Amino acid sequence: MAIDALPPLREVVDRHGLFAKKALGQNFLFDLNLTSKIARAAGPLDGVTVIEVGPGPGGLTRALLAQGTKQVLAIERDERCLAILQEVAEHYPGRLQVTEGDALLSDFAALAAGKDPVRIIANLPYNIGTELLVRWLTVPVWPPFFQSMALMFQREVAERIVAKPGDDAYGRLAVLAGWRTEARIAFDVPPQAFTPPPKVTSSVVTLQPRPSPAAVELRMLERVTQAAFGQRRKMLRQSLKALGGETLLARAAIDPTRRAETLDVAEFIRLANCLGHPAG
Numbered sequence: 367m368a369i370d371a372l373p374p375l376r377e378v379v380d381r382h383g384l385f386a387k388k389a390l391g392q393n394f395l396f397d398l399n400l401t402s403k404i405a406r407a408a409g410p411l412d413g414v415t416v417i418e419v420g421p422g423p424g425g426l427t428r429a430l431l432a433q434g435t436k437q438v439l440a441i442e443r444d445e446r447c448l449a450i451l452q453e454v455a456e457h458y459p460g461r462l463q464v465t466e467g468d469a470l471l472s473d474f475a476a477l478a479a480g481k482d483p484v485r486i487i488a489n490l491p492y493n494i495g496t497e498l499l500v501r502w503l504t505v506p507v508w509p510p511f512f513q514s515m516a517l518m519f520q521r522e523v524a525e526r527i528v529a530k531p532g533d534d535a536y537g538r539l540a541v542l543a544g545w546r547t548e549a550r551i552a553f554d555v556p557p558q559a560f561t562p563p564p565k566v567t568s569s570v571v572t573l574q575p576r577p578s579p580a581a582v583e584l585r586m587l588e589r590v591t592q593a594a595f596g597q598r599r600k601m602l603r604q605s606l607k608a609l610g611g612e613t614l615l616a617r618a619a620i621d622p623t624r625r626a627e628t629l630d631v632a633e634f635i636r637l638a639n640c641l642g643h644p645a646g
Contacts, residue, residue, distance in 0.1 A: 368398070369398045369399075369402055369428065369429060369432040370428055370431070370432050370457065371457070372428065372453070372454065372457055374396075375394075375396045375398065375423060375424070375425050375428070376396045376561075378423060378450055378453070379394065379396075379423050379450070382423075382446070382449060382450055384423055384446055384447065384450065386422075386561065386562055387444065392420075392422060392444070392491065393489075393492070393560040393561070393562065393563075393564050394422055394423060394425065394560065394561045395425045395426065395489060395555075395559060395560060395561075396425060396561060397425075397559055398425060398428060398429060400555065400559055401425045401426045401428070401429035401489075402429040402432070402433065403553070404426055404429065404487065404489065404516065404518065404570055405426065405429040405430045405432075405433045405435075405487060405516075406433065407487075407516040407552045407553075407570050407572055408485050408487055408514050408515070408516035408572060409514070410434075411430065411433045411434050411435045411485075412434045412435075412436075413434075413436050413483075414435055414436055414483055414484070414485055414513075415435070415436055415437045415438075415439065415478070415481040415482075415483070415484045415485075416430050416435050416437070416438050416439070416484070416485050416486070416487050417438075417439050417440075417441075417474060417477060417478060417484060417485070417486045417487075417488075417512070418430065418438055418439070418440045418441070418486075418487060418488050419440075419441050419469045419486075419488040419490055419491075419498065420441070420442065420443070420469065420488060420489065420490060420491045421438075421440040421442055421447065421451060421464070422442070422444070422447050422489075423447055423450045423451075424447075424450055424451050424454045425489075426487070426488070426489050427440055427451065427454055427462065428454055430487060431454070431458045431461055431462065435461070436461070437460075437461050437462070437463065437481070438461065438462050438463070439463050439465070439477055439478075439481075440462065440463070440464045440465070441464075441465050441467055441469050441472055441477075442464055442465070442466060442467075443466070443467065443468050443469070445466060448464065448466060451464045452464070465477075469494060469498060470494060470497065470498070474486075474502070474511065474512075475505065475507070475510075475511045478511040478512065479511075483513040484511055484512050484513060485512055485513050485514050485515065485516070486502065486512050486514075486515040486516075486517065487515070487516045487517070488516075488517055488518070489518040490517055490518060490519065492519075492520060492564070495517070495518075495519050495520075495523065496519070496523055496539070499515075499517065499519075499527070499539075499543075500539070500542065502515065503542050503543060503546055503547065503573075504542070504584055508546065508575070508579065509575055509577055510575055512575070513575075514572065514573065514574050514575070515547075515571075515572065515573040516552070516570060516571070516572050516573075517570070517571055517573070518555065518568050518569070518570050518571075519568065519569060519571060520564070520566050520567075520568060520569075521554060521566060521567040521568060521569045522535075522566065523539075524551050524568075524569035524570075524571045525551075525569075526539045526540060527539055527540060527543045527549050527571055527573075528540065528543070528549045528550055528551055528571065531627060531628055531629060531630050532627060532628065533627075536627050537591075537595045537598070537626075537627075538588075538591040538592065538595050541587070541591050541631055541634050542587075542591075543573065544631040545576075545579050545580065545582070545587070545631050545634075545635065546575060546576055546579045547573040547574055547575050547576060548573070548574045548576065549571060549572070549573045549574075550571070550572055551569050551570070551571055552569075552570045552571065552572050553569070553570055554567050554568065554569050554570075555567070555568040555569065555570065580631075580632065580635045581639075582635045582638045582639055582642075583638065583639075583642045586638040586639070586641045586642040587634065587635065587638040589609065589638070589641065590606070590609065590634055590637045590638045590641060591626075591634060593605055593606050593608060593609055594606060594626035594629070594634075594637075595626045595627075597626075598625065598626045598627055599625065600625070601622060601623050601624065601625060602615055602620065602621075602622055602623075602624050602625065602626065602629075603615060603622035603623065605625075605626060606637075609641055610641065610644075614637065614640055614641060615637075617640040618633070618636045618637045618640045619636075620633055620636070620637065
């Protein structure tokens with residue numbers, strides 16, 4: 367079913383001679399019904415400004431615009447895609463702004479300034495997805511510049527984001543995401559939905575910022591989680607030895623014989639705060 371009056375995406379890509387580049391982590395989604403489902407994952411889009419990273423030939427971009435998004439601010443590194451995105455921009459006058467550049471070098475808060483509400487919705491390139499998410503989770507000002515995020519990752523990464531204590535995938539990323547957001551897997555996307563098909567299933571993850579996450583110094587939280595999960599099979603008294611070991615654990619009222627994967631987010635925050643404020 368068509369979502370707009372533009373030609374089918376596969377036809378557009380063929381006309382421009384575009385193919386996915388593995389070096390850019392590209393896998394194109396041609397099914398506009400599926401991209402519409404991704405667009406809807408973050409809720410109604412009327413009056414919302416969306417930041418999209420790696421739009422490629424614009425499958426998700428078209429879905430976002432067709433869903434009534436006020437404006438899409440897209441960042442695209444691949445200059446081959448710019449002509450296709452320009453055709454989309456002309457179809458939706460004034461509603462698509464494309465910036466050619468590297469998302470890892472972009473100032474997203476500045477891009478979003480004065481545009482409220484803002485959501486981040488993207489089929490992220492596999493090779494930079496986790497790094498971008500960590501940057502968005504660790505912005506210095508919280509509540510952040512975005513109202514919510516709906517992001518596509520490899521299923522394995524998605525499981526690491528939403529993991530709970532005791533899960534095999536539970537680690538530093540889950541603690542970080544759980545500290546500042548409510549994260550859940552909305553749905554999976556099979557490999558055959560993409561061109562070329564990746565070797566793995568993908569998942570769309572939605573992240574809703576917590577308005578008042580627990581107070582903790584990010585640097586201390588990172589030190590504690592890095593040490594604890596760096597030796598995750600060892601007891602905490604051993605894995606946290608360089609940070610104070612049993613003394614630190616006693617101050618945080620945590621059993622030194624426990625292992626990293628059994629601690630919840632609140633306990634990691636308690637450890638980080640004890641580390642950041644040594645007993646005098």
